[in-house]
Amino acid sequence: MSGLARGVVLAAALWAVSAFALPDDTWVVSIGNNEGASHEVSLLYAERDAREVAEALRVHGPVASRRSLLLLGESATGVRRALQDVNAAIRERAGAGQPTALVVFYSGHADATALHLGGEELPFDELRALVQGSPAGVRLLIVDACRSGVVTRVKGVKSAESFRLDLQDTLTSEGMAIVTSSAAGETSQESDRLQGSFFTHHLINALRGAADGDGDGKVTLPEAYAYTYALTLRSSGDTLSLQHPTYAYDVKGKGQLVLSAPGLQAGRFGRLTLGERAVYLVRAERDTGPVVAELAPMEDARVVVLPAGQYFVQQRRPAEYREYEVSLPAGGGVDLRAAPYREVKYDRLVRSRGGERRSVQSVLVLGGASGELLAGEGPGPVLQLGFGLDLEWASVGARLRGSFRGDSGVSGFLPHQHQELGVGLTLQRFVDLPWLTVGFGVLLEGAYHRQSFSTARDAPGRSSFGASFAGLFSVERALPLGLSLRLEGGPVAAVLNRAQVDARGVVVGSAVSPAATWFLNGGATWRF
Amino acid sequence: MAVLTPFRAGLVLALAASACGDPLVDERYQGTAKVTLQGNVQPSTYDIDGLGAEVRTALFWTPKGVSPSMKLEDLVEQPETGIAMEAARSFSWPIFDDPRPELLAHPPGAPAVGAAFFLSYRDVNQNRRQDADEPFVGWAPVTALLWSAQDVPAFASPSGRLQRAGWHQVAAPMWCGPAPVFPPVGDTDCGVAVGEACTQDADCGQGGTCLKDDPWPWPSGTCAVPETMPPSCRPKSGALFVSHRDPAKKWWVKACTSDSDCRGPYRCDLVNQACLPIRDVAVLLTTPMSAKPWCRGQMPPPAP
Incomplete structure (x- = not known):
């Protein structure tokens, strides 16, 4: 059964189960390291991805800043010590009877047996033990593994062995979920255009609301996984090799874990309501600005939460692009269905080197x-x-x-x-x-x-x-x-x-x- | 040495490909000629350039058959054969079309057969056909064309001879009716090189004569045996030719059944079944034009 199918089955199985949000005592450890083993090419966006994930969980989780730990360029020793310290803090809160959760995110190089952290290795067995053995009630481990590559600086495991992190195994700890950016034997990839890895970019957009399939303003883990899976597979389809994110999910009897609640956001963020199902490219400021988000919602009129500001939004329809100039107000929203747009045919885009298509x-x-x-x-x-x-x-x-x-x-x-x-x-x-x-x-x-x-x-x-x-x-x-x-x-x-x-x-x-x-x-x- | 770039190679290939196949034709193309006639225009009292209208010559056929009583109005034009005339000009005249059935005579018990004469007229309205108000201004008196799609037996042929299928340029006027039989005298060629080239009578042998320009030019001369009264000798390989100018003048020239039997510029004339010079179609412009004898009656029988 494919990963998407498993995701759909899982989501369906949990449909009737009530959702529960991350508790107030949620710790996030976001680890990013551009440097791997000495023979591996440096990554460009692993540390940036870690920062973006931490920010997304902090803003949309919401997770308190004091419980968000960002480890950039840390060695294996530093990561090990940080996880032990976090577990100690969690143990103290859990002992006081408070519901707790631990979210660990890693972006960087790895092989079949260990993470590669600037010349040091942190074995997967040890990482799994640190997460599984955490006293937190809910544990979530997300791994976006890395490998040196060309052009897109391909991330991933060596082909000699599979990278499997408790996939399809019966989990021994209650309340733990693991999500990886690629299946056994596959590579994970960075994108210059997205300024990050495919997997993490789509995961962040999922948390922003692109994955809110039922439109309730909350994004559950199954929703986030299903969206991230589909978009990662689509993005990797245009590159060297396909990439299928995988998961292992075992939160017994606890319902669906809500990772973010973008629909409840206010303050310095605005709500962008998308139009019909299509691929959307959101750039900051203008049509040549940096890519903020590449979205492909599975339903019409999906809402994503973005920082207030100017955006250039490109909707890729079957026969042409529609381009919008959007000013997203803080605390307010813009509905693209009612917004003016400029229509651009595909052949013009090819000639002006705009858009993805080359012909x-x-x-x-x-x-x-x-x-x-x-x-x-x-x-x-x-x-x-x-x-x-x-x-x-x-x-x-x-x-x-x-x-x-x-x-x-x-x-x-x-x-x-x-x-x-x-x-x-x-x-x-x-x-x-x-x-x-x-x-x-x-x-x-x-x-x-x-x-x-x-x-x-x-x-x-x-x-x-x-x-x-x-x-x-x-x-x-x-x-x-x-x-x-x-x-x-x-x-x-x-x-x-x-x-x-x-x-x-x-x-x-x-x-x-x-x-x-x-x-x-x-x-x-x-x-x- | 010039470098064969891809562009030049493509150009060479394009030119080479263009040379393949049949050459394409434009609007001037008329097809493949059935027969090509050589001719010339001999102005008489007419000045073509002063006529103010195009003079055309075309084939006029005899649907009623050839007879001494035939009149101008019995002749029917085949317009597609017409060509424009220029004064004192020679012309090469291709005929592209066989005559239509309505232009042919249909003798009982025989295939359709046609006889055509060359008549000239002023095409005043330039519609490339002779209309009732457009007078005839000339003709080719000594040439005619015969045509049939199948072999025509002698009794039905205008020439009185067996006529093979196809086109035949013949001397005119023709004899009307079957040709008389001239019994042989002797079984040799009378010691004369009948049909051979000559410059004087002595070249042909004892009793021979060198035909040079009577009744028309004979290219390179041709040896013949004159028919005498009584006949002294009639060559075995000879055929009788009677002058259209003076029926009393008769000669035995080389007999033939096809053009291959004749030398050089000579052709096997169907009417006479003799090797006669290939002659131009001499279009003579005269005025006034009157009824012309198209055939000259029966050939006189041999002397007893």
């Missing part, structure tokens, strides 16, 4: 006319089908063309038809204007020509191959659903094997020679 595919159907190619034929109708690929630097495409011309000859006694079938490649550069997109480029084509004569005379059909080079100029007007109206045309220089016909109408020779003509088409393009 957009398209198909087109065009009809029109092409000019005279051989004397006396006159212009004729054309039908074109094409496939295109919009890239950042240009658009390329392939075309299939059929055209027809006819004439009755100078004397009128030899009517003939001229059919063409062309296969070509296009290369265009587009310029996006406010209402239109104009393009200019070239079309290279090879064509098969067929001339047939409707006559009792001795005039057998003729077949020939030719090539052409055309200038391609186009204008497009975007329509909904990825459609565009397209008008294009240009000059054509064709190379043909042409017969030399004398004044009597008799073929006296042949030569490969150029011919100049034109074409003009109109139709529709569908980008997807």
